[in-house]
Amino acid sequence: MAVEMIVQASVLGIGATLVMDLWALVRRRFFGVPALDYGLVGRWLGHMRTGRFRHAAIGKAPAVRGERPLGWAFHYLTGLVFAGLFLALVGNDWLQWPTPWPALLFGALTLAAPLLLMQPAFGMGIAASRTPNPWQVRSRALVTHLVFGLGLYLTGWLVAQL
Numbered sequence: 001m002a003v004e005m006i007v008q009a010s011v012l013g014i015g016a017t018l019v020m021d022l023w024a025l026v027r028r029r030f031f032g033v034p035a036l037d038y039g040l041v042g043r044w045l046g047h048m049r050t051g052r053f054r055h056a057a058i059g060k061a062p063a064v065r066g067e068r069p070l071g072w073a074f075h076y077l078t079g080l081v082f083a084g085l086f087l088a089l090v091g092n093d094w095l096q097w098p099t100p101w102p103a104l105l106f107g108a109l110t111l112a113a114p115l116l117l118m119q120p121a122f123g124m125g126i127a128a129s130r131t132p133n134p135w136q137v138r139s140r141a142l143v144t145h146l147v148f149g150l151g152l153y154l155t156g157w158l159v160a161q162l
Contacts (some may be wrong), residue, residue: 020151042070043067054123
């Protein structure tokens with residue numbers, strides 16, 4: 001049973017994260033909106049080894065060897081963890097008959113991670129309050145995390161069809 005749950009959460013997490021990444025590509029190509037540089041996520045994680053968890057500006061922090069693959073791996077690991085939490089909340093029955101609203105609501109809830117953890121740690125302030133246009137950053141993050149929720153639903157729907 002535990003192995004089955006891990007496999008289900010993995011499939012759901014990878015699928016939802018892929019949908020989110022496809023959205024980032026569409027946004028960049030058609031709307032000129034730059035995607036998050038996951039190398040900066042890896043840089044943040046890499047600096048944790050030395051006890052540094054917060055930066056004035058993560059882009060100005062010294063680079064860390066292997067930061068890009070580390071950041072991308074963490075991005076997908078986060079998707080897996082979020083999918084596992086989602087399944088723990090909604091139960092495995094949701095995978096039999098997936099519905100969009102629980103997935104979209106959960107996607108919106110995952111917005112807390114960047115607004116309250118990553119943005120402050122990157123030097124952007126809580127909910128991007130130290131950025132030139134905080135509401136633009138917040139709204140883009142909300143849409144991205146709703147797309148993650150949509151990815152949970154679409155992946156769940158696809159799995160239910162198989």
